[in-house]
Amino acid sequence: MLNKEFKRKDVERMRNLIKGKTGESAEVQVGYRAKKENHKEGDIWEEGGKKWTIKDGIKQTYTKLDRVKKEAILPLFCPNCGSLMKKRLDAKMYKIHQTCFDCVVEKEAKLKREGKYEEYERNMMINNAKDMVEDFETYLLEALNTSNTQYVSERGEVERWKGGIDKEKLTKEIKEAVIEFKEKIEKND
Ligand SMILES: [Zn+2]
Numbered sequence: 001m002l003n004k005e006f007k008r009k010d011v012e013r014m015r016n017l018i019k020g021k022t023g024e025s026a027e028v029q030v031g032y033r034a035k036k037e038n039h040k041e042g043d044i045w046e047e048g049g050k051k052w053t054i055k056d057g058i059k060q061t062y063t064k065l066d067r068v069k070k071e072a073i074l075p076l077f078c079p080n081c082g083s084l085m086k087k088r089l090d091a092k093m094y095k096i097h098q099t100c101f102d103c104v105v106e107k108e109a110k111l112k113r114e115g116k117y118e119e120y121e122r123n124m125m126i127n128n129a130k131d132m133v134e135d136f137e138t139y140l141l142e143a144l145n146t147s148n149t150q151y152v153s154e155r156g157e158v159e160r161w162k163g164g165i166d167k168e169k170l171t172k173e174i175k176e177a178v179i180e181f182k183e184k185i186e187k188n189d
Pocket residue numbers: 078079080081082083099100101102103
């Protein structure tokens with residue numbers, strides 16, 4: 001049974017890797033000037049193909065907020081079997097499967113009986129990897145767009161880039177890398 005607990009940590013690790021790299025190449029790209037745009041708390045606007053908003057003073061993608069919101073709402077009863085969701089594992093399983101823990105156990109046992117479990121597990125892994133890549137993409141694009149020289153990390157710390165960043169070039173690179181990554185995941189490379 002898969003869970004997504006490792007996701008945050010992995011994103012953080014990738015983030016640090018890329019950040020180190022980006023910091024180096026950013027040093028030679030001085031002279032970029034950020035476009036000044038005035039947005040206030042709660043505004044929603046489009047930029048670089050993504051929807052953005054400002055929440056608690058921090059600029060972030062709207063889709064990400066949306067997803068976090070959806071995942072955070074745990075209904076009182078399992079939408080599949082109608083039983084009360086009270087176990088710690090129910091909350092965890094609901095985030096991934098949108099059912100209670102018992103329903104997941106039952107579903108997986110059935111898949112095993114039908115010989116479809118391996119395919120299911122593979123799909124779960126692919127989706128999980130895709131989610132991770134998407135989270136990372138969102139994070140990078142956010143970091144790039146938050147400010148030219150600094151941004152607030154997921155942990156709320158202000159981090160600084162050395163020199164300016166060529167946002168357009170980096171955005172393009174990130175998007176290309178993500179597409180490539182997803183293709184690799186699909187092919188199971
Ligand atoms: Zn259930």
